[in-house]
Amino acid sequence: MLIRPATAEDVQAIVAMLADDPLGAAREQPGDPRYDEAFAEIAADERQLLVVAEVDGAVVGTLQLTFTPGLSRVGATRATIEGVRVHSAQRGSGLGQALIEWAVEESRERGAILVQLTTDVSRKDAHRFYERLGFVASHIGMKLPL
Numbered sequence: 001m002l003i004r005p006a007t008a009e010d011v012q013a014i015v016a017m018l019a020d021d022p023l024g025a026a027r028e029q030p031g032d033p034r035y036d037e038a039f040a041e042i043a044a045d046e047r048q049l050l051v052v053a054e055v056d057g058a059v060v061g062t063l064q065l066t067f068t069p070g071l072s073r074v075g076a077t078r079a080t081i082e083g084v085r086v087h088s089a090q091r092g093s094g095l096g097q098a099l100i101e102w103a104v105e106e107s108r109e110r111g112a113i114l115v116q117l118t119t120d121v122s123r124k125d126a127h128r129f130y131e132r133l134g135f136v137a138s139h140i141g142m143k144l145p146l
Contacts, residue, residue, distance in 0.1 A: 001095060003102050006050040006062065011039050013059035014052065017085035023120055024085075049106070053086075053099055060087040061095050065103055067110060079107035081117040100133055 006014060015035050019028035042048045042064070053061030063084040069077045081103050086096045107115045118141045119126045127137070 001098060002054045003051050006052045008039055010052050010059050011035050014062045017062060017087055020088055053095055060090045061085065061099050063099055063103055065106060067112060073113060076113040077111055079112035079115045081115060097133065
């Protein structure tokens with residue numbers, strides 16, 4: 001498996017993985033040109049790192065890391081993992097764990113003092129997965145749709 005920065009050519013494969021579950025199927029729109037615009041914005045921002053995992057030349061996983069500097073915790077930088085997806089044919093193969101372990105190490109190398117993520121309350125399997133990797137449900141996340 002190779003983990004590398006995503007390119008514009010990967011956007012369709014990433015969006016297909018985002019759409020390939022019950023939550024994503026209801027909110028994603030594969031083929032919409034706004035994905036390309038969003039990718040360009042992500043790629044231009046040095047605090048964003050969108051990566052893909054490749055196996056035999058095929059994109060089979062993805063995640064996005066966001067690095068946020070802050071004043072709290074004595075001026076610490078936090079890393080946030082978002083948009084984690086593994087192609088349905090690769091689930092259970094260990095690829096998801098390898099992606100998360102890579103993201104944690106990348107965060108450490110870039111000076112982050114903690115890694116955080118959110119996961120939808122309905123994703124019970126994901127909760128168990130992240131807990132098995134050492135993540136702790138220490139906060140309550142809230143959203144306000146705009």
